Amino acid sequence: MSVSRRGFLQGMAAGTLAAGTAGAAGFKHFEGYPGRYGLLHDVNLCVGCRSCEVACNQVNDNPPPEPPTADKSVFTKMRRPTSKQYTVVNRYLNEADGKPPVYRKQQCMHCNEPCCASVCFVHAFTKTPEGPVLYDPSVCVGCRYCVNACPYYALSYEYEKPFEPRVVRCTMCYPRIKKGLKPACAEACPMGAIKFGRREELIKLARERIRKRPADYIDHVYGEHEFGGTSWLVIGGTSFAKLGLFEGVTHESIPELGSGFLSVVPLIVSVYPGLLAGIYAFSKRKERLAREEREAAVSEAVSKASEETKQKLSAAADKAKKDKDNAVAQAVKKALAEAEKASGKEVSK
Amino acid sequence: MYHTMQDFLTFTKGSCYILAGLAVVIFIPFWLFLTDREKKN
């Protein structure tokens, strides 16, 4: 997964908030555990006998499937795996060209890059080196994001249990694989429509089967690349879209899609404080500048005002002084005049 | 050596989250240390 365009786009889109580039895994590419197991499901061979359902329920000690295998009316409705039945066989009629009906077994595909593992926030799913994706109920919080996100609708939840509900699904018979046995469904399939083996070998075998009878098979091994590839591989003569599988989806795995954006999160966390502190400082500085301006204006106003008053004061002071001098001068003149009159009277007495 | 991207991402994202947490925690004393003299003058 090079720096995928999609991851980059998300990064850029989110990057509008903070400059950032994203690529979930940078430019690395992962081949998965070498020699891991897989299962090849040939829908041309499947005759819909549902022995795999019976065997699966026995091995996982679930009650036998309802309705029993003899009752063919079960195929009138599309079914999906449930918490009491980890795999179901559905019939897909291609009545357009009158060919016989096609049956397909549906269960957890044990993806190479599991979507359930990537969306679980307590990392309850782990992809084992042998191939199956295992679930750890001891950490599961029961949020059911995995059940909600699985593109193959393969996960089920035990709603009926109030206290320790678990997410349940096919485990590719992990205990049996560890003992060197084949998964129960592969063992029970009378037509050999489910073949268990190393995933790389099964892909070669599927190609060989397609090459030998080109008229009966579409030249495409489903599950080799879809969403990063799955352990369950499907080959057949009917278009996969008609069998409820995807056609033309990206080879990028869902962890790449899902966590593409998340690589921007630590980036935002690191960039934001500095950025926002800067903005805060900027707006505070603006405030401070505004305050200083105001003070300057005030002080200047004050100083201007004080000058006028000073002038006014000094003018008043001068006036007062002049008045005083005049008054003094008049008083002196008057006093002189009186003194002359008094001396004059004295002289005239 | 990581075989699946999922494991690689779990490790890388986990470490980045811790680093980001540290970054935020460190930023506060850094900012206070940076600006404590502003108030004095």
Add this chain to the structure above:
Amino acid sequence: MTFIKQRQYLGRLSVCMASALIFILAGCGNETHGQRRTVGASVITLALPDDPDVFPSSFAELRRPAVEYNHQAHVKALGKQGCDACHPLEEGRLVPLFKRKTDLGTRDELTELYHRECLGCHKQAVADGKQAVPLACAECHFSVPEGVSAWRAIHFDYSLHYRHVKASKEKCEVCHHILDEQHKKLVYKKKTESACGDCHGQRDQGKKLSLRNAAHRDCVNCHLERKAKGQKAGPVQCEGCHSAEKQLSIEKLPSVPRLERGQPNLTWIHFPKTHTAAVLFDHARHEKASSSCSSCHHKTLKACRECHKPGVKGKDGAVSLEQAYHLSSSEHSCIGCHKKQTAGKTCQGCHYLLGEQAGKNACKVCHNGPILTPAQTKLPEPVQASIELDALPAVSADFPEKVSIASLAKEYKAAEFPHFKIITALDKDVRSSKLAGAFHGTTGTLCTGCHHHSPPGMRPAACRSCHDKEGPEMIDKPGLFSAYHRQCIGCHQKMGIKKQGCTDCHERTLGEVAK
């Protein structure tokens, strides 16, 4: 902004919002991809051919869509007036063209002809107060979704050909003729009869009419004349010959005497100076196995090597000689035709597994003649090698009547495999077909249908000897459990045998309830 201006402002804004919406919706025209409509067998699309040398297509892009002319509807409308209402007469016989004797003429002449004649007749019909007929341009020239025509070419097999031979009292010159070069006259010459399509091509070339015109001119007129005389005659309307269901209703004669055209009974297929073993070709038997001469002689009744040369492609697209014999995808080649025979339900039971590659000794079945050294040029007289399959052996320990497959019995009881019953049924089918007999060679070959990968003959390997455990991943070999089911159910599916359910072959041991 006073209130009036505001309303104006509101108006303008809602207009652009609406246009944006329409723009978005217009941008997403959804393409209809329902079933394509079927066009009746008697509908002729009057699309004037665009052959540049005959019809200058200077204004191709200005053309209106082609008119779909329903011949049947017009016949019903003009029933009483008879065919000469549209078809001119030439020497008392109808010309299968519309108001003209030859197909030639420039595009404008033809366009003008069609418009004058069709519209003239339609105006007349309206004037006479008959039912409404299209007059405006678009009423004829309207574009319709692409249709699948139900028109099927008529195939003259031996039975139909023989009925015509009887009807024309074995006088071949009624239909067959060849061109006498010097006198430019049509004469009849024994042993030169051939399919009409071998000479008459797609288009009129001077006096030599196109296959369509030639065939309609001879067949329809002859049928009309016999009908006029009250004799039994073939169809005169399009559907009569060209619609699939009418073709099925054509009476098939049980036995047809051999069509004598000077063909050999037995001959060698061998090209001088090649080193392959000559092939003894039983021409007579192949005639019975094919529907008409043109099954193999698709261009001329001459031998294949006249047009196909070894190792080189002919100028008119003829494949090389070995391709002509061996190309498995062609219907006229030997291998192609033989492969088609194995596609039937009776053979698919085993043949669906054989896939593409030929059997090991398949070549020797045909190439069993002598290999000519360069000196020799003369091949010995071909002698019919009769291949008779020896009878089925009697039931014995080596050839059990029933096999009880019990090694895996657990939830189901042992399966009683009616070994002999199945083999006799299949063997009967093989014997019924000479082709199967020839290629199977021995009765034992039938056994390799199930006992594949082991030499034919008595005591082939049992399934268990190879299929006890599932093969390693890279080898596509199922375990015994899958081998049994895949082989039996696979064969029944291909042969359309209904017995495919679990309890059809073996009962359950634990009983229905426990399951």
Add this chain to the structure above:
Amino acid sequence: MNQPAKSPARLLTPFNVIAAVILAGGAAIGLLRFIKGLGATTNLSNDVPWGLWIGFDVMTGVALAAGGFTITTAVYLFGMKEYKPIVRPAVLTGFLGYALVVVGLVVDLGRPWRLPYPFIVKAGPTSALFEIALCVMLYLTTLFIESTPAAFEWLGWKRLRKLVGSMTIALTIFGLLLSTLHQSTLGAMFLATPTRLHPLWHSTYIPVHFFVSAIAAGISMLIVEGSLSHRVFRDQVEISHEQFDKITIGLGKAGAVVLLTYFIIKVMAIGLENEWHYLATPYGALFLVELLGFVALPCFGFLLGYRERRPLLIRISAVITVIGIIFNRLNVSIFAYNWQLPAERRYIPHWMEIWVTVAIVTAGVVAFRWIVKRMPILHEHPEWRGVH
């Protein structure tokens, strides 16, 4: 101005009675949910494991509570002091909103007592939910601290009040950071389900769609909640009507800009994956109703409301935006999700789920009312007038 002890007659107002009934019912159903398990009280199935509680309480609740960080950023970081009076109610709404999101989450989780597991026991950082859990937890504490000043003033704990006052800026920055992260990562949760969410709603821009629409929701929620509380708690309100109208009009301006941006990036997302042809399908009609009816229309309403300075038009547009955001979040998480499933496997909420959701919202309103009546939320405490 604390109220005298209420006489019983005053307690039995119609609002209280209804609220009490709803809350009691909600509590009963909650109990039933934990005794009999999720299966008995909800219509959730293996096809639709997330129903109304996640779709409404979590997805919509978080978006509507985004008013808190929007206004604190505007006032404290961008220095728009004139919006100071509505900071406290916004932060209180945010805090109560997030508290109720957590309540909704706890009711919906299979084993809620294991909620802290991602941080203590085993972390799955590749999951968007991990980031959301981390940020919601931290943001809940931030909002709690940010809404304590009013309580400290009411309780008279001056030293604590001064301490929290000094942390406001740091809390605002931290709040904005956390909100940006989990609002956008709520959208990023759907990046992992490209085939299940309808292409019209699913795009690589979905995180930014969720973030920008959350800001729009926050602003509209401020206007709606502000107008309501000004009418209901008239006696508490201190600022004049003109000043509140000025604030509403200011918010209207922000609303117009954000909604326009949201409209553009939504249309851009369709262009990015060339999904124009889906607009002609029934889901296209649903999308157009959401886009034109609940984004373009309110944006136009805010635009006109701001130009004509008519707060009533802005309030109406805000109400439409709030309904629009609820509609969008429900579209993304329920209506347009699993769009390829046949109808009988689709989801209709169980009445118990609806009752619990209504109960949660009522609890929020009651708590808001109780706090506003006692603490200086809509007015300033006399002693702390003008203090930061």
